[in-house]
Amino acid sequence: MSPIIKRGGDKFTLPSKYLLFILTILCIGLIAITFNTSVFNSSVNSFAGTVVVPFQKGITTVGVWMKGTADNLASIRALQKENDELRTQVEELTIENTNLEQDKYELTKLRELYELDAQYSDYKKIGARIIAKDAGNWYHSFVIDKGSDEGVEVDMNVIAGGGLVGRITDVGPDWAKVQTIIADNSSVSATVLSASENLIATGDLELYNEGQIAFSKLVDEADKVNVGDKVVTSNISDKYLPGILIGYISTIEEDSNNLTKSGKITPVVQFEYMNEVLVIMKLKNTGE
Amino acid sequence: MRRIIFTLLSIIICFILQTTVFRALDFSGIVPNLMIILTSSYSFMRGDKSGIFIGMFCGLLCDIFFGTYLGFYALIYIYIGFIVGKFNKIFFPENILLPLALIVSSDLLFGFICYVLLFMFRNKFDIGYYIVNVIFPEAVYTALVAVFIYPVLIKINTYLEGVEQRSAKKFV
Numbered sequence: 218m219s220p221i222i223k224r225g226g227d228k229f230t231l232p233s234k235y236l237l238f239i240l241t242i243l244c245i246g247l248i249a250i251t252f253n254t255s256v257f258n259s260s261v262n263s264f265a266g267t268v269v270v271p272f273q274k275g276i277t278t279v280g281v282w283m284k285g286t287a288d289n290l291a292s293i294r295a296l297q298k299e300n301d302e303l304r305t306q307v308e309e310l311t312i313e314n315t316n317l318e319q320d321k322y323e324l325t326k327l328r329e330l331y332e333l334d335a336q337y338s339d340y341k342k343i344g345a346r347i348i349a350k351d352a353g354n355w356y357h358s359f360v361i362d363k364g365s366d367e368g369v370e371v372d373m374n375v376i377a378g379g380g381l382v383g384r385i386t387d388v389g390p391d392w393a394k395v396q397t398i399i400a401d402n403s404s405v406s407a408t409v410l411s412a413s414e415n416l417i418a419t420g421d422l423e424l425y426n427e428g429q430i431a432f433s434k435l436v437d438e439a440d441k442v443n444v445g446d447k448v449v450t451s452n453i454s455d456k457y458l459p460g461i462l463i464g465y466i467s468t469i470e471e472d473s474n475n476l477t478k479s480g481k482i483t484p485v486v487q488f489e490y491m492n493e494v495l496v497i498m499k500l501k502n503t504g505e
Numbered sequence: 506m507r508r509i510i511f512t513l514l515s516i517i518i519c520f521i522l523q524t525t526v527f528r529a530l531d532f533s534g535i536v537p538n539l540m541i542i543l544t545s546s547y548s549f550m551r552g553d554k555s556g557i558f559i560g561m562f563c564g565l566l567c568d569i570f571f572g573t574y575l576g577f578y579a580l581i582y583i584y585i586g587f588i589v590g591k592f593n594k595i596f597f598p599e600n601i602l603l604p605l606a607l608i609v610s611s612d613l614l615f616g617f618i619c620y621v622l623l624f625m626f627r628n629k630f631d632i633g634y635y636i637v638n639v640i641f642p643e644a645v646y647t648a649l650v651a652v653f654i655y656p657v658l659i660k661i662n663t664y665l666e667g668v669e670q671r672s673a674k675k676f677v
Binding site: 233236237240241243244245246247248250251252257261262264265268269272273276277280348349350351352353354355356358360394401402422423425426489 | 517520521523524525526528529533534535536538540552553554557561566567569570571573574575576577579580583584587590619620623624627629631634635638639643
């Protein structure tokens with residue numbers, strides 16, 4: 218007979234295998250609970266917010282400042298040269314701008330006609346700084362320094378540099394977790410602008426080093442979709458607002474079923490060099 | 506008590522370093538796994554029971570920030586802490602090769618479990634790619650960082666043991 222609780226002196230000690238067993242059950246229980254509900258979210262997230270996030274913010278601020286100072290010194294000379302180039306460019310652009318304003322006037326008229334005024338440039342956005350990135354090497358998520366105190370909610374869209382970065386999957390008081398579209402566990406319903414055909418853009422770890430994401434389920438019987446076409450988020454997505462630029466198609470292949478096509482998309486956002494992102498403060502209205 | 510505070514502090518510092526500083530020092534997007542270094546070395550130094558608790562704390566931190574389900578990484582780290590803790594019988598502070606081997610093999614094990622549970626179950630069967638591009642580089646980088654971190658942890662441990670022995674003598 219092996220005693221479950223050994224008496225060592227006057228205090229109880231539990232053999233490690235029973236401890237292991239108890240904690241295993243506990244963890245499986247936790248997984249099951251978080252799989253089905255979100256009871257722990259608020260308490261656990263505020264714990265993390267008070268203990269860990271302030272330090273992450275501090276270190277990131279210092280790191281960004283140091284990198285900024287080093288960059289400043291290195292780039293003064295380059296900037297002077299760039300300044301001259303930019304002056305000439307400004308003159309060209311002024312002319313171009315005049316033309317574009319005329320076009321814009323026309324566009325506004327046409328948009329009013331089509332009632333497509335809800336472009337994402339009109340949405341209210343707040344800027345946020347990335348303070349920590351995924352601890353592992355499997356998925357690509359990161360933590361930003363704005364949370365529910367600023368009104369950030371789960372499923373809000375995150376953009377940077379004019380393109381889609383991902384969406385918020387978890388919120389604490391002063392931090393939020395963003396799942397990127399290049400993460401292996403994310404999929405986005407998207408539309409090819411030129412052909413108005415829908416496809417599914419999926420992050421893929423195997424394509425990550427090439428800086429690309431995969432797409433599939435593109436129905437294109439008339440072969441209207443070409444390499445280089447713009448891909449934006451679709452109207453039928455229930456998490457992403459419509460019309461946010463994702464990237465450009467880089468390869469297309471016919472699937473073996475001869476009905477759909479798949480291939481790769483080059484995202485417009487440079488995920489390696491992101492420091493700041495914008496959170497769109499509007500949730501997609503799914504009519505529920 | 507002093508021991509618990511030191512351990513918790515080192516875990517939190519390492520987690521913050523891993524998510525901020527080492528993210529800036531990554532090689533082709535791969536970061537070393539400091540949590541594995543901590544779990545393995547502490548449980549190697551102190552036995553399986555400490556390993557279980559330290560593993561659980563490390564895993565829960567990862568879960569809160571980057572996990573989809575609370576308890577998933579905690580479970581993996583608990584088992585790694587338990588298994589490595591079994592080697593505590595052959596622990597000598599001077600030896601560094603054995604703990605390094607343990608850290609690398611537990612990181613490989615961790616990578617393999619992650620692949621099976623997170624990727625293979627989603628019909629991603631190209632295991633060769635994941636081993637060459639994620640699991641193996643991570644293990645090598647982790648070993649490199651462990652060469653610097655492990656001696657520090659050993660120093661902390663011997664210091665703590667010295668303090669505890671002295672305070673124990675006072676009572677006698």
